[in-house]
Every structure is written in structure tokens, then in C-alpha cells.
Amino acid sequence: MRSEGIQIGRIYRIPIFLHFSWFFIFALITYSFVSEFDALHLDLPAWRLLGLGLVTSALFFGSLVFHEMAHSVVAKHYKIPVVSITLFVFGGVARISRDPSRAIEEFNIAVAGPISSFLLAGGFWMVYRAAEPNAILRALTGSLAWINFSLAVFNLVPGFPLDGGRIFRAIVWSFTKDYSRSTRIAARSGQAIAYGMIGLGAILAVNGYMARGDMIQGMWLAFIGWFLLTVARQSRAQADARGALEGLRVADIMTADLPTVGREISLEDYAREILRTGRRAHLVVAHEQLVGLMTGEALHSVPQADWDVTSVQAVMLPKEKLHWAAPEEAALSLLDRMRMVGMQQMPVIAGGNVVGIVTRDSILRVLQTRSELGSFAGR
Numbered sequence: 001m002r003s004e005g006i007q008i009g010r011i012y013r014i015p016i017f018l019h020f021s022w023f024f025i026f027a028l029i030t031y032s033f034v035s036e037f038d039a040l041h042l043d044l045p046a047w048r049l050l051g052l053g054l055v056t057s058a059l060f061f062g063s064l065v066f067h068e069m070a071h072s073v074v075a076k077h078y079k080i081p082v083v084s085i086t087l088f089v090f091g092g093v094a095r096i097s098r099d100p101s102r103a104i105e106e107f108n109i110a111v112a113g114p115i116s117s118f119l120l121a122g123g124f125w126m127v128y129r130a131a132e133p134n135a136i137l138r139a140l141t142g143s144l145a146w147i148n149f150s151l152a153v154f155n156l157v158p159g160f161p162l163d164g165g166r167i168f169r170a171i172v173w174s175f176t177k178d179y180s181r182s183t184r185i186a187a188r189s190g191q192a193i194a195y196g197m198i199g200l201g202a203i204l205a206v207n208g209y210m211a212r213g214d215m216i217q218g219m220w221l222a223f224i225g226w227f228l229l230t231v232a233r234q235s236r237a238q239a240d241a242r243g244a245l246e247g248l249r250v251a252d253i254m255t256a257d258l259p260t261v262g263r264e265i266s267l268e269d270y271a272r273e274i275l276r277t278g279r280r281a282h283l284v285v286a287h288e289q290l291v292g293l294m295t296g297e298a299l300h301s302v303p304q305a306d307w308d309v310t311s312v313q314a315v316m317l318p319k320e321k322l323h324w325a326a327p328e329e330a331a332l333s334l335l336d337r338m339r340m341v342g343m344q345q346m347p348v349i350a351g352g353n354v355v356g357i358v359t360r361d362s363i364l365r366v367l368q369t370r371s372e373l374g375s376f377a378g379r
């Protein structure tokens with residue numbers, strides 16, 4: 001959970017996280033609301049202006065949650081579990097546990113977000129119209145209508161991983177019937193758009209500097225472009241990896257040699273075992289019976305000072321809580337399952353015996369071999 005930030009609550013049993021960058025952005029956005037309201041000459045003391053800025057920011061982030069909830073509700077409608085919603089730099093991400101299995105599902109999940117933002121913009125705009133004599137309420141709802149409208153439009157840009165990129169991928173997918181290829185095409189268009197934004201942002205910033213004016217807008221645009229570029233690259237790498245795993249079974253990607261440790265050894269000894277073997281997951285045995293799984297993550301859940309007085313037994317994943325894989329299960333479906341339960345490794349069982357283990361490393365090895373073979377064969 002470290003990478004996702006701080007959990008602030010749950011809606012519909014979906015945990016909502018604030019990414020660490022959020023705090024910085026919240027301050028920045030509040031500041032820009034306050035200066036916007038200040039320019040309207042509302043005749044407010046500074047502390048009320050600040051209060052109004054804070055309330056507007058909070059409602060803006062509420063709008064983001066609403067947007068992500070719209071994606072989530074449609075995903076749940078298709079029986080796709082939603083793992084979490086994280087609010088970060090300039091929006092949110094609803095993480096779903098697996099990719100949609102049909103283009104129409106993907107299309108509907110993606111399009112729900114911008115639609116919900118347009119609806120919010122419309123709602124705030126109606127309040128804005130109705131609030132005629134109340135300048136403060138008008139300032140608040142006017143800003144929120146505009147920002148939700150912009151959010152919807154921005155998200156419709158056809159570059160992956162924005163909603164528009166997903167909509168684009170769904171359309172390509174419905175024509176090509178090839179999921180991995182559609183993802184690569186959508187990610188490439190995302191990269192192109194990101195380069196465009198960086199370029200345009202740089203030009204605007206330089207222009208602003210030459211005119212001794214505002215550089216901020218250009219820098220924002222370039223920053224968002226750079227961020228999009230990073231995510232589009234990741235999506236492409238992910239699509240390539242999935243493509244390489246297509247058609248493989250668990251038996252093809254598991255490691256058959258299984259390191260074991262006793263449950264009574266101390267964590268200090270276990271740390272030494274990790275160093276010695278270079279393996280980060282071990283089956284825990286007692287009287288030749290499997291009793292659990294011990295991992296590097298479990299080791300680090302205990303402060304190092306307590307390693308000599310804590311046993312493996314105390315922190316391992318007990319057998320009852322383990323998830324298993326079968327050798328004939330499709331490699332891609334196992335990958336989705338591991339992502340869903342948040343496990344880095346999964347033991348493989350056949351006929352009641354542990355026959356292997358799938359770890360992140362063993363998957364990486366397969367991917368590496370496959371890409372080397374791929375370039376060797378000239379594709």
C-alpha cells in the first residue's frame with residue numbers, strides 16, 4: 001500500500017487513497033482558486049477568501065472521486081472488481097483487477113468518466129445560473145463548472161492512458177479483435193500527444209518569458225505531457241509483456257526448484273538465507289509438511305532490531321491464507337489473480353503437492369528469454 005499513498009476512506013467498499021503528490025497539488029490548486037476569487041473583488045477578508053478556496057478545492061477533489069466512481073460502478077456492473085481509487089497529480093485512477101474482456105465493456109467503462117464530469121459541470125452551471133445575487137456562491141459554482149468541463153474535455157484526448165485513449169483502444173479493438181495490438185496503437189498515440197503537449201508547453205513558456213508574462217501555463221502543460229509520456233510508455237511495456245505471455249501456462253513460467261526453510265528459525269537467520277540463496281520467497285516446512293510461505297516482504301514487516309527475537313512462524317503467510325495456482329492455468333489469468341490479491345509470488349500445486357512457485361522474477365525471466373528469442377528470429 002506504500003506506493004498508493006494514504007487511505008482516507010471507502011465508498012462502495014472501494015478504498016480511496018490520496019497519493020503523496022496530492023498534498024502539494026491541493027495547496028497549489030487552493031492557491032490558484034484563491035487568486036482567481038481575489039481577482040473577482042468579492043470584498044472578503046483574507047481568511048474567508050482562503051476558506052472559500054479550501055472549500056472549492058475540496059469540492060473539486062470530490063468531483064474527481066465522483067468521476068472515478070462512475071468508472072468503478074460500470075466496471076462492477078461487468079463483474080470486474082475495483083481494487084482501489086487513487087487521487088494524484090491532476091486526476092484520479094480507478095484500478096480494476098483485470099482488463100475488460102470485450103471492447104464494448106472497455107468503451108462503456110471509459111466513457112462513464114467524462115460523462116459524469118460533464119454532468120457535474122452541468123449541475124454546477126445550473127446552480128451558478130440560479131445563484132444570481134450571491135456573488136460568493138456564483139464564484140464557487142462557476143469555477144467548479146468550468147474545471148469539471150475542462151476535466152471532461154481533457155480526459156477525452158485520444159491518448160492512452162487517458163479515458164479518451166481507452167475509448168480509442170476499445171474502438172480499434174472492436175475492429176482488429178487484437179487486444180495487445182490495440183493497446184500498443186493507443187499507447188503510441190498517447191506518446192505522440194504527450195510529445196505534442198511538451199513541445200507546445202515549452203513554446204508557451206518561452207513566449208511567456210520573452211513577453212515578460214506568465215510562464216506557468218506553459219510549464220503546467222509540459223509537466224502534464226511529461227507525466228502522460230511516462231504512463232503511456234509503461235502501458236506499452238505492459239502490453240508487450242502481456243503479448244509475450246499469451247498462450248503460456250503456469251507450468252511454463254514457474255520455477256520448479258523450491259527453496260525451503262524451517263518455521264523455527266529467526267528472522268535474522270532468514271535474512272542470511274535470502275542473501276545466501278538470492279531468493280526472496282521460501283516455502284516453510286515443519287515435519288516435511290508445508291505450513292506456509294515466507295517472503296522478503298514479510299521479513300521487512302518487522303523492524304530489523306527485532307529480527308533476532310522473531311521467528312519465521314510469526315510473520316509467514318500461513319497455509320490457510322495462501323492462494324494457489326494450478327500448472328494448467330493460463331499464465332495471464334494467474335498474473336491478474338496475483339495483481340488482484342496483491343501477491344508477488346504464488347505456489348503451484350498439482351495432485352496435492354507443491355510442484356513449483358511463480359514469482360515476479362520467474363515471470364521476468366520468461367519475458368526476457370522471449371524478447372531475446374523474438375529479436376533473434378527477426379520476429
Ligand SMILES: [Zn+2]
Binds near residue numbers: 071113114155
Ligand atoms: Zn476517467
